[in-house]
Amino acid sequence: xxxxxxxxxxxxxxxxxxxxxxxxxxxxxxxxxxxxxxxxxxxxxxxxxxxxxxxxxxxxxxxxxxxxxxxxxxxxxxxxxxxxxxxxxxxxxxxxxx
Amino acid sequence: xxxxxxxxxxxxxxxxxxxxxxxxxxxxxxxxxxxxxxxxxxxxxxxxxxxxxxxxxxxxxxxxxxxxxxxxxxxxxxxxxxxxxxxxxxxxxxxxxxxxxxxxxxxxxxxxxxxxxxxxxxxxxxxxxxxxxxxxxxxxxxxxxxxxxxxxxxxxxxxxxxxxxxxxxxxxxxxxxxxxxxxxxxxxxxxxxxxxxxxxxxxxxxxxxxxxxxxxxxxxxxxxxxxxxxxxxxxxxxxxxxxxxxxxxxxxxxxxxxxxxxxxxxxxxxxxxxxxxxxxxxxxxxxxxxxxxxxxxxxxxxxxxxxxxxxxxxxxxxxxxxxxxxxxxxxxxxxxxxxxxxxxxxxxxxxxxxxxxxxxxxxxxxxxxxx
Numbered sequence: 001x002x003x004x005x006x007x008x009x010x011x012x013x014x015x016x017x018x019x020x021x022x023x024x025x026x027x028x029x030x031x032x033x034x035x036x037x038x039x040x041x042x043x044x045x046x047x048x049x050x051x052x053x054x055x056x057x058x059x060x061x062x063x064x065x066x067x068x069x070x071x072x073x074x075x076x077x078x079x080x081x082x083x084x085x086x087x088x089x090x091x092x093x094x095x096x097x098x
Numbered sequence: 099x100x101x102x103x104x105x106x107x108x109x110x111x112x113x114x115x116x117x118x119x120x121x122x123x124x125x126x127x128x129x130x131x132x133x134x135x136x137x138x139x140x141x142x143x144x145x146x147x148x149x150x151x152x153x154x155x156x157x158x159x160x161x162x163x164x165x166x167x168x169x170x171x172x173x174x175x176x177x178x179x180x181x182x183x184x185x186x187x188x189x190x191x192x193x194x195x196x197x198x199x200x201x202x203x204x205x206x207x208x209x210x211x212x213x214x215x216x217x218x219x220x221x222x223x224x225x226x227x228x229x230x231x232x233x234x235x236x237x238x239x240x241x242x243x244x245x246x247x248x249x250x251x252x253x254x255x256x257x258x259x260x261x262x263x264x265x266x267x268x269x270x271x272x273x274x275x276x277x278x279x280x281x282x283x284x285x286x287x288x289x290x291x292x293x294x295x296x297x298x299x300x301x302x303x304x305x306x307x308x309x310x311x312x313x314x315x316x317x318x319x320x321x322x323x324x325x326x327x328x329x330x331x332x333x334x335x336x337x338x339x340x341x342x343x344x345x346x347x348x349x350x351x352x353x354x355x356x357x358x359x360x361x362x363x364x365x366x367x368x369x370x371x372x373x374x375x376x377x378x379x380x381x382x383x384x385x386x387x388x389x390x391x392x393x394x395x396x397x398x399x400x401x402x403x404x405x406x407x408x409x410x411x412x413x414x415x416x417x418x419x420x421x422x423x424x425x426x427x428x429x430x431x432x433x434x435x436x437x438x439x440x441x442x443x444x445x446x447x448x449x450x451x452x453x454x455x456x457x458x459x460x461x462x463x464x465x466x467x468x469x
Contacts, residue, residue: 007157007158009155009157009158010158013158013161013174035208043174043180045157045177046159046160046161046177046178047158047161048158050159051177051178051180052180052200057157057158057159059156059157060157060158084396092301093157093158094157096156096157
């Protein structure tokens, strides 16, 4: 079970509050987790990663265990602490003004 | 008694301003989609309770929202805008080829006949269409592929398709405008397109009367005369009486012919409104005086409308999609500013009042006239 904290604007869009929890079959990677997020909340398609390229949107960041996971390949395993639910994965809107 | 509903898109959310037919007192609701840029909100002429909104963000990309109850509740619909086939390239600012990349939806134009059919003008410039209420969007790629697409270049605001006019008398005919490519027309419901820029002259181009490359800011049409088009270009106010085949300048006595929006009175096809802006680098009114200019002669002769508008220390802009007219008698005119004011006139522009003064910068204004 993976715990995910979405940024406020995406919680509003998905009409959820607080942490979300996802079960991932197979390797718990960032890509598999985003697949699960988008499957449960179709309105979030395109808000975290570009629908055409599959790339993380430039001003979205993934933090966990006090580390920035934003630049790791989407098929790389998430840290054990995230994969086991001990620590949440934070989806963050980057500091970018505006 | 008739009512009006003014749909306002801003840099930080949407607002709905409602009034009765007198248009003297207003109810303000919002912000809807707080914190997001709302480029455009528009209602279906076929079902006034059906609204569509373009919700976009530098962080989280594009969302399309739809309301089926006049804006009381909203639901996100499809937001996949995939270019048809291999998108190819257009010109970048430095003249190099640049791949077509979707950025956002600038304008949503619902069909006059079907609430589920909507056209979307997007950046990088392309035209999309939904026939299922926004669930899915398909590109009308004949526009990008008609031949000149690889030579289009972005304007300062990005390479956006910002204006869509549907001919109310001929469902096969439609017009679009792109910054900075120009105006285009289709006579077969969007399958094929041709540039319609003959008569435009732009000193910013190496060939000032080139077929494409003109920074058309906005087009307007009166529904009773769909072959007469009015254009606010980067500089110059223009008119065509043959569906864009030929254009002539109608700037006349305007104090400056730079500006963004242009609109036509609901009941007088020869009455046209513009908001002159000082210059392309000084995006504010001349001398700090906010003035709408009205021509009752289809152009060339213009009068300043100032009653109720700030006449000192005003340095706001009015963006291209931020002016609209209602269909009441007398015709109501509305415009929003980058300073967050939305001004309304319930007497065809003779006098103005601010409905609201302190919204985020206004990106778009549309009006629905309701029974």
